[in-house]
Amino acid sequence: MDLERSPLARPFPALPAIDGVTLRVARARYKTWDRCDLTLIELAPGTAAAGVFTRSACASSEVEMGREHVPGHARALVVNAGNSNAFTGHRGREAVERIVAQVADSLACAPGEVFVSSTGVIGVPLPLDKARAGVAAALKADPCDWKVAAETIGTTDTFAKGAGASAMIGTARTELAGIVKGSGMIAPDMATMLGYIFTDAAVDPAFLQEMLLRANADTFSCITVDGDTSTSDTVLAFATGLAGNEALTSWDSPGADAFYAALQAVCRDLAHLVVRDGEGASKFIEIAVTGAQSDESARRIGLSIANSPLVKTAIAGEDANWGRVVMAVGKAGEPADRDRLSIGFGGTWAARDGQPLADYDEAPVAEHLRGQEVRIDVDLGLGDGRATVWTCDLTHGYIAINADYRS
Amino acid sequence: MDLERSPLARPFPALPAIDGVTLRVARARYKTWDRCDLTLIELAPGTAAAGVFTRSACASSEVEMGREHVPGHARALVVNAGNSNAFTGHRGREAVERIVAQVADSLACAPGEVFVSSTGVIGVPLPLDKARAGVAAALKADPCDWKVAAETIGTTDTFAKGAGASAMIGTARTELAGIVKGSGMIAPDMATMLGYIFTDAAVDPAFLQEMLLRANADTFSCITVDGDTSTSDTVLAFATGLAGNEALTSWDSPGADAFYAALQAVCRDLAHLVVRDGEGASKFIEIAVTGAQSDESARRIGLSIANSPLVKTAIAGEDANWGRVVMAVGKAGEPADRDRLSIGFGGTWAARDGQPLADYDEAPVAEHLRGQEVRIDVDLGLGDGRATVWTCDLTHGYIAINADYRS
Numbered sequence: 001m002d003l004e005r006s007p008l009a010r011p012f013p014a015l016p017a018i019d020g021v022t023l024r025v026a027r028a029r030y031k032t033w034d035r036c037d038l039t040l041i042e043l044a045p046g047t048a049a050a051g052v053f054t055r056s057a058c059a060s061s062e063v064e065m066g067r068e069h070v071p072g073h074a075r076a077l078v079v080n081a082g083n084s085n086a087f088t089g090h091r092g093r094e095a096v097e098r099i100v101a102q103v104a105d106s107l108a109c110a111p112g113e114v115f116v117s118s119t120g121v122i123g124v125p126l127p128l129d130k131a132r133a134g135v136a137a138a139l140k141a142d143p144c145d146w147k148v149a150a151e152t153i154g155t156t157d158t159f160a161k162g163a164g165a166s167a168m169i170g171t172a173r174t175e176l177a178g179i180v181k182g183s184g185m186i187a188p189d190m191a192t193m194l195g196y197i198f199t200d201a202a203v204d205p206a207f208l209q210e211m212l213l214r215a216n217a218d219t220f221s222c223i224t225v226d227g228d229t230s231t232s233d234t235v236l237a238f239a240t241g242l243a244g245n246e247a248l249t250s251w252d253s254p255g256a257d258a259f260y261a262a263l264q265a266v267c268r269d270l271a272h273l274v275v276r277d278g279e280g281a282s283k284f285i286e287i288a289v290t291g292a293q294s295d296e297s298a299r300r301i302g303l304s305i306a307n308s309p310l311v312k313t314a315i316a317g318e319d320a321n322w323g324r325v326v327m328a329v330g331k332a333g334e335p336a337d338r339d340r341l342s343i344g345f346g347g348t349w350a351a352r353d354g355q356p357l358a359d360y361d362e363a364p365v366a367e368h369l370r371g372q373e374v375r376i377d378v379d380l381g382l383g384d385g386r387a388t389v390w391t392c393d394l395t396h397g398y399i400a401i402n403a404d405y406r407s
Numbered sequence: 408m409d410l411e412r413s414p415l416a417r418p419f420p421a422l423p424a425i426d427g428v429t430l431r432v433a434r435a436r437y438k439t440w441d442r443c444d445l446t447l448i449e450l451a452p453g454t455a456a457a458g459v460f461t462r463s464a465c466a467s468s469e470v471e472m473g474r475e476h477v478p479g480h481a482r483a484l485v486v487n488a489g490n491s492n493a494f495t496g497h498r499g500r501e502a503v504e505r506i507v508a509q510v511a512d513s514l515a516c517a518p519g520e521v522f523v524s525s526t527g528v529i530g531v532p533l534p535l536d537k538a539r540a541g542v543a544a545a546l547k548a549d550p551c552d553w554k555v556a557a558e559t560i561g562t563t564d565t566f567a568k569g570a571g572a573s574a575m576i577g578t579a580r581t582e583l584a585g586i587v588k589g590s591g592m593i594a595p596d597m598a599t600m601l602g603y604i605f606t607d608a609a610v611d612p613a614f615l616q617e618m619l620l621r622a623n624a625d626t627f628s629c630i631t632v633d634g635d636t637s638t639s640d641t642v643l644a645f646a647t648g649l650a651g652n653e654a655l656t657s658w659d660s661p662g663a664d665a666f667y668a669a670l671q672a673v674c675r676d677l678a679h680l681v682v683r684d685g686e687g688a689s690k691f692i693e694i695a696v697t698g699a700q701s702d703e704s705a706r707r708i709g710l711s712i713a714n715s716p717l718v719k720t721a722i723a724g725e726d727a728n729w730g731r732v733v734m735a736v737g738k739a740g741e742p743a744d745r746d747r748l749s750i751g752f753g754g755t756w757a758a759r760d761g762q763p764l765a766d767y768d769e770a771p772v773a774e775h776l777r778g779q780e781v782r783i784d785v786d787l788g789l790g791d792g793r794a795t796v797w798t799c800d801l802t803h804g805y806i807a808i809n810a811d812y813r814s
Contacts, residue, residue: 056737057742057743058733087748088763091762121730124763309633309801309805310633317809317810338465341465354496356494356495399723399805403721
């Protein structure tokens with residue numbers, strides 16, 4: 001089916017070229033479509049690699065193999081669109097190994113320096129002949145820009161998603177550029193869907209991994225579209241080291257904080273873009289939880305709210321139904337005291353300390369809910385724990401897409 | 408809004424009168440509607456009471472007070488429809504205490520022998536004057552039958568739900584009758600929504616509690632409509648003791664097994680009826696999980712599948728999308744081995760041992776999915792753990808009901 005562009009879409013930003021990163025795309029024709037569906041990104045020798053992956057017990061071979069090689073070094077990334085190669089047994093594993101061997105052979109690098117991701121239909125082995133022809137075509141193709149690469153990794157995405165930032169490390173200006181795909185089967189507790197961040201900064205692989213884990217925790221791990229965790233979710237970060245900075249090796253390295261802030265900003269922007277392309281989304285929802293017993297408890301409560309179909313449909317209906325928020329707090333399995341709980345929308349409290357406000361004025365809340373950007377505030381009144389999570393509303397569009405879409 | 412009767416509805420069954428149980432209803436007018444909305448059930452002196460309640464951290468005062476008095480004895484049950492009285496602070500608690508006092512005074516019993524439940528909108532204190540007038544009217548009303556009581560406890564329900572059974576204890580025939588309400592905000596991990604089971608059997612309160620806990624575990628705790636746990640969920644069992652049997656006090660009591668089987672059957676029937684009235688439901692889905700590491704692990708995996716919006720929409724679309732079932736198994740957080748996993752629909756395996764079946768014939772599966780009753784089989788291939796859970800599909804009807812319904 002042809003999906004309409006999300007009403008929450010953002011234009012693709014101007015992203016800098018990253019020294020040491022070459023983007024190419026090709027047609028592998030994994031499905032009967034007339035579009036590029038294989039992305040091959042070549043990385044300069046010595047590029048540091050870090051990654052976070054789905055925690056699904058049924059992860060794809062791509063994910064299993066990626067886990068084995070981070071932190072480490074990378075020379076190439078291959079992304080297949082249209083076929084997830086998940087749940088395909090030894091044939092799926094073999095397909096990935098063959099792609100890795102083909103690329104490693106061509107670039108004269110170790111197999112462990114080639115990363116592969118695939119998303120799309122589950123349970124159909126990746127057709128090896130198409131993959132090999134696609135890789136061969138990509139190796140010979142002219143380089144493309146970020147927008148084309150972002151479009152090529154997408155499947156049910158309705159718009160291309162990218163984000164960039166820069167950071168000074170000493171006197172060296174370093175650039176970061178990231179792309180991401182995903183709109184359904186999006187849930188936290190992993191590195192959501194496929195996201196790739198590239199930088200020319202010099203960063204030790206182990207420290208890059210540490211920074212990526214930390215940045216992931218309050219960005220990709222704080223978004224949800226439908227609470228359904230994919231078998232293929234992956235976020236990878238690559239640092240080519242060509243910016244000329246003194247390599248970052250720990251939080252004590254000069255410039256580490258500035259670089260981390262830029263990395264985190266790119267992760268957050270990419271995570272938000274995935275929510276903005278949430279299947280059927282008509283509103284972008286930010287849920288800020290404060291006063292929880294811990295940050296992790298706040299995150300869980302936030303996600304319980306963000307994953308509640310009753311809360312999500314209420315927002316779709318522009319209904320300030322804070323009773324459903326109370327319900328979602330109550331079911332989260334986290335410490336909460338009904339009589340200390342406060343809930344607000346768009347900066348207006350509807351209930352404080354376990355009771356509806358006597359002078360609650362619903363007019364500004366109703367106005368707020370008519371907009372595309374909705375904010376829900378929840379204060380537990382228990383401690384200092386806080387977290388912000390992001391989701392979208394649940395609409396007829398989600399049902400239409402998922403009761404019809406297949407293969 | 409006027410809700411259409413669920414296509415999965417069942418006719419109300421013929422239920423026996425239970426000796427010692429008198430049903431009455433009245434108009435408290437909690438909402439601007441022309442229907443009875445207060446149910447008062449009088450119980451013979453000495454009636455044993457057991458109960459299971461929501462685990463929500465934001466439970467209503469009704470639930471808090473009910474918890475304090477089971478196992479125990481009961482003389483009356485009051486059920487308010489249209490107002491949940493949840494999240495209403497001390498005013499909500501006071502309202503329940505006043506209702507309890509009024510009924511206890513009238514029946515000359517202890518306050519702890521009066522149970523109250525309320526469901527409906529959250530966050531509006533139960534109007535005390537309406538409650539008092541309603542209770543007074545109910546105390547004077549003529550007795551009614553089970554169907555009228557089942558209709559009166561309902562809120563967004565589209566049909567009245569009841570189930571019965573009988574069991575021989577020694578030479579005494581004992582009868583059980585139960586009613587239940589609920590269609591949205593239905594999730595496991597508690598005693599789902601409001602359910603009441605009555606019997607004339609003589610059962611020790613502590614043993615009744617033990618049997619109810621056990622029966623709840625694989626009936627009400629194995630259903631889900633939307634994964635959203637209510638703040639008011641309650642299942643109560645009352646045994647008037649007028650059947651003349653020797654009182655059941657433990658599993659060793661003669662007839663205990665027969666009685667338990669009857670109790671469990673009533674709980675299961677009532678639980679299924681709630682799923683059949685799931686908001687927007689068009690299909691009743693049974694998910695049988697085998698080969699898990701434990702029964703509890705099997706239940707969690709089953710509920711992960713049952714709560715997955717992608718699985719539920721696939722079934723709505725009559726799509727044998729077993730890849731989404733793989734996804735839901737993978738995200739459950741329970742032991743699973745991708746390469747031992749098998750998935751089937753309606754008795755036909757689609758995938759065995761982590762791979763699609765080479766000779767998979769989709770025709771009988773497609774035929775099965777066009778029906779109203781869908782069965783999903785999942786075998787983990789790891790151990791002996793098993794569980795069966797029940798849910799419904801996710802349709803445009805759910806969105807329509809919940810993006811519009813309020814107060």
